[in-house]
Amino acid sequence: MACVELKNINKTFGKEEILPCVNLRIEDGEFVVFVGPSGCGKSTLLRLIAGLEDPTGGDIEIDGEVVTEQSPKERGVGMVFQSYALYPHMSVYENIAFGLKLGKANKGRIREWVEKTAQVLQLEKLLDRKPRELSGGQRQRVAIGRAMAREPRIMLFDEPLSNLDASLRVQMRTEIAKLHDRLQSTMIYVTHDQVEAMTLADKIVVLNKGNVEQVGTPYELYEHPASLFVAGFIGSPRMNLMPGRIAAGAGSDRTQVDVDGLGTLAINRDTAELAQGDAVTVGVRPEHFHLEVSGPDQGLEVVNVEYLGNEAYVYIELPVMEELLVVRQPVPCEITPGQRVVLSTDADLVHVFDSNDRALAAHAQQPETAGLAEAASR
Ligand SMILES: Nc1ncnc2c1ncn2[C@@H]1O[C@H](COP(=O)(O)OP(=O)(O)OP(=O)(O)O)[C@@H](O)[C@H]1O
Ligand SMILES: [Mg+2]
CATH class of the missing domain: 3.40.50.300 (P-loop containing nucleotide triphosphate hydrolases)
Structure with a gap:
């Protein structure tokens, strides 16, 4: 030893x-x-x-x-x-x-x-x-x-x-x-x-x-990946990483980001160093997107669905990105290619990276308790 x-x-x-x-x-x-x-x-x-x-x-x-x-x-x-x-x-x-x-x-x-x-x-x-x-x-x-x-x-x-x-x-x-x-x-x-x-x-x-x-x-x-590199490296399928901008949000707190094609997402990160309009990278893990089928003129197009037996990966086109978004879904999965869907997520689950690829810190939320709750729910 x-x-x-x-x-x-x-x-x-x-x-x-x-x-x-x-x-x-x-x-x-x-x-x-x-x-x-x-x-x-x-x-x-x-x-x-x-x-x-x-x-x-x-x-x-x-x-x-x-x-x-x-x-x-x-x-x-x-x-x-x-x-x-x-x-x-x-x-x-x-x-x-x-x-x-x-x-x-x-x-x-x-x-x-x-x-x-x-x-x-x-x-x-x-x-x-x-x-x-x-x-x-x-x-x-x-x-x-x-x-x-x-x-x-x-x-x-x-x-x-x-x-x-x-x-x-x-x-x-x-x-x-x-x-x-x-x-x-x-x-x-x-x-x-x-x-x-x-x-x-x-x-x-x-x-x-x-x-x-x-x-x-x-x-x-x-x-809590500290950088864009770690966010993209740890996790499979990897975290969805999308180009975004700091949005106006409520008051001076800047609690929202805009992602072209996806809309405005609420965030729970410390944006004190950033200004409205600043470019950021927005990260959401495949299991943290909530997916809902939308009308034919709304939402984003599903281009592929992979069935793995215990779960399915739904691939969705976001026009501003070459890479497809991936969403993890339970099986049986009713989603089929060609359908259109709307994606949403929780503010706490949205990662934000600044122009130096460093993660913005999450607002303090008694992390120990949050961690225990997470472990207990598994
Ligand atoms: N004896 C050597 N002489 C010259 N270059 C070397 C030598 N050994 C390793 N390298 C170079 O050092 C770099 C790191 O190699 P290393 O084997 O440590 O990578 P690794 O992270 O283990 O990669 P992998 O996951 O493919 O095994 C590579 O660019 C490799 O070509
Ligand atoms: Mg090696």
Whole structure:
């Protein structure tokens, strides 16, 4: 167990600056997930923490000790990669023991370690098998076991489940969550999968072009994205983001925005820094639009309806935007393409971003109580 601190980490490859200046603290025992678009530097950051890559500038501390110059082994870090190559000619036992043998531990101690690891990962009955005699999920567990066997202070995972099919991923996701509960070790996990990020993380770090955009709990990032980037990145289907303007509203409070084609929406954001007519981006999540069928001369046109079994996505054309609006609907969904609909929403559910893509703060509303009410209604 250990806490990790990245201080002014800079990384360049040749002339290309991949990580300009990352500052980040990961607490002891925390499960932290890195997300961000392909190429934003997630793997690089993980490899820097592991010691597989040297930073160009800045320091890495583990438990308050500077480890920047230390080898991966000295850091006490275990890493599981996306392509987890097991040694095909070795049994499960030998694969897990491999790292320990390199460390020259004695035989009895190795057996003790491997058996304990196999027990945690439910691999006890498979120890004599070769990798080719295992399912994908079992192989994945062996790879995790190999990283775990040395009892690392920190476990790093780089998209460890991306090679597995959907049902195995769900199974392994649960296994990893259970593993974290049992070991209470610090885990840093890179994924493209929104569900993995939301369900596994104590804390999500959103990276954009090598910069930390926002750090927060899954709840904080979903409910209160601090920037347009995070609003568009967290959530699937993504938040509807529409061009708008600050409208007159009631008195000087500026409590409304105009969105061409959609109309005027009430908002509950702090617009003190803005003036009437200022351009903003208005964000509404797909599940927060209320949809009503309108007459043929009113509203907006439905261009597509996707049926997913448990819900449906209704795609609607907003003339000022290239991208279609998407509204999440319960099934059975009576809406069909070609129909016209009117959309509405609650003021509290409308996100507003200024011309610098920063979110306007919501008016204070006893957030703890609001959060509890939300959790209780799920
Ligand atoms: N050894 C290297 N030499 C030169 N450039 C590199 C090297 N490793 C990574 N890069 C570059 O650094 C950038 C970040 O790469 P990185 O692998 O960290 O991205 P990532 O966020 O993990 O992406 P993905 O989601 O696709 O795995 C990319 O532009 C990549 O091409
Ligand atoms: Mg990567």
